[in-house]
Amino acid sequence: xxxxxxxxxxxxxxxxxxxxxxxxxxxxxxxxxxxxxxxxxxxxxxxxxxxxxxxxxxxxxxxxxxxxxxxxxxxxxxxxxxxxxxxxxxxxxxxxxxxxxxxxxxxxxxxxxxxxxxxxxxxxxxxxxxxxxxxxxxxxxxxxxxxxxxxxxxxxxxxxxxxxxxxxxxxxxxxxxxxxxxxxxxxxxxxxxxxxxxxxxxxxxxxxxxxxxxxxxxxxxxxxxxxxxxxxxxxxxxxxxxxxxxxxxxxxxxxxxxxxxxxxxxxxxxxxxxxxxxxxxxxxxxxxxxxxxxxxx
Numbered sequence: 011x012x013x014x015x016x017x018x019x020x021x022x023x024x025x026x027x028x029x030x031x032x033x034x035x036x037x038x039x040x041x042x043x044x045x046x047x048x049x050x051x052x053x054x055x056x057x058x059x060x061x062x063x064x065x066x067x068x069x070x071x072x073x074x075x076x077x078x079x080x081x082x083x084x085x086x087x088x089x090x091x092x093x094x095x096x097x098x099x100x101x102x103x104x105x106x107x108x109x110x111x112x113x114x115x116x117x118x119x120x121x122x123x124x125x126x127x128x129x130x131x132x133x134x135x136x137x138x139x140x141x142x143x144x145x146x147x148x149x150x151x152x153x154x155x156x157x158x159x160x161x162x163x164x165x166x167x168x169x170x171x172x173x174x175x176x177x178x179x180x181x182x183x184x185x186x187x188x189x190x191x192x193x194x195x196x197x198x199x200x201x202x203x204x205x206x207x208x209x210x211x212x213x214x215x216x217x218x219x220x221x222x223x224x225x226x227x228x229x230x231x232x233x234x235x236x237x238x239x240x241x242x243x244x245x246x247x248x249x250x251x252x253x254x255x256x257x258x259x260x261x262x263x264x265x266x267x268x269x270x271x272x273x274x275x276x277x278x279x280x281x282x283x284x285x286x287x288x289x290x291x292x293x294x295x296x297x298x299x300x301x302x303x304x305x306x307x
Contacts, residue, residue, distance in 0.1 A: 021048035024058075033058070039069070043078050046085055055086075056093045059113055062086055067119040067128065083132065086113055154182045154198065191232050199225070200232050207297040208240040208271055214300045222274035222300040223263045229298060230267040237270045244295040245271060248286065255282050268296075275301040 022033070022045070037045055049055040070079045090112040097110035115132055122128065129136040148159040157176040182201050184192070191200065199214070206212045216222045249268050253260045264273060273287045273296050288305075290296045299305065 020044055021052045021054065024054065039075050039078050039082070043082050046082055050085065050089060055089050056110075056113075059086075061114045061116065064115060064117040065119075067117040068122045070128070083115065086115065087132070089113075149179070150176065151182075151198070151202070154184065156180050156182065194228060195232065200229060203229060203298060204233070208237055209297075211291060211294065211297045213305070214298065215305075216300055216302060219274075219276040219278050219302060222276050222302060223261075225300040226267045226272050226274045226298070227263050229300075230270045230272050233270050233272075240271060240297075241295050244290075244293070245269065248290045248295055251286055252283055255280065255286065271295065271297040273299055275299050275305050277302070277304045 022035070035042075035045060046055065049058060064079070064083060067079075070076045070083075094110055094112045101109060115134065117128070117132065117134070119125075125136055125138070128134075150157045150159055156179045158179050160175050160177065182198050184198060184201060187195075187198075187201070203212060203214075214225055216225055245268055249260070249265075252264065252268075267273060273290070275284055275287050279287070284304075287296065287299065291299050
């Protein structure tokens with residue numbers, strides 16, 4: 011395998027194929043579309059591509075990017091099938107002709123609903139597993155009460171008023187809330203977060219970039235100063251790295267929240283800043299990230 015870095019050209023440099031030398035392309039959806047187009051235009055797709063791994067297949071239903079994803083797979087399928095038909099005709103003329111098995115497509119997803127339909131579209135085998143290394147549980151917060159949701163009962167028919175699919179687990183303690191905190195945090199987010207941090211970590215998904223910054227600042231404003239001492243030296247190192255990355259400047263929100271092990275993450279940050287924040291979260295330096303769906307991509 012060869013790695014050419016993040017830069018490159020389209021069509022890509024053609025390398026001599028051998029048993030010990032292959033090329034691996036790792037692309038975003040948009041870059042993959044440009045790559046496939048260039049290989050088709052230069053007649054190189056069939057000779058140079060043998061396997062396509064299409065990750066996060068559920069994105070095929072997401073707006074403009076999903077349409078591009080479907081176009082990519084459709085082009086690969088069309089070219090592969092056309093090549094197999096040509097190879098079959100040549101095989102009939104010459105029995106010594108090697109068979110062509112087509113481009114193999116392996117698609118993966120954890121959240122797709124219409125898996126059977128897409129398997130038919132790809133003419134693929136469907137393989138499913140429900141194993142999870144960590145059990146996934148879903149809870150609902152209603153005022154001060156926390157309910158556990160039993161998804162196995164959601165699809166069952168139940169009478170009106172039957173709430174057997176939810177189970178009351180506990181009631182949140184707001185006794186430490188001042189009147190100011192009740193006004194600033196009516197949903198009790200701080201109480202939930204304090205149950206976890208700083209020894210464990212949590213992600214808080216927000217609908218907008220502005221929300222991310224506001225929630226991070228809200229938490230940092232009302233957390234006790236004792237949280238500043240947790241991995242203080244490592245947080246200072248992260249602060250300096252982010253500051254250096256941004257031309258010796260740093261956002262006033264992060265300047266405040268990083269002391270408490272809190273940061274936000276959205277498309278407004280540079281790639282390098284996001285990578286620093288993600289790694290700090292993995293290492294336990296940050297215990298809370300308020301984020302948009304950018305973090306899940």
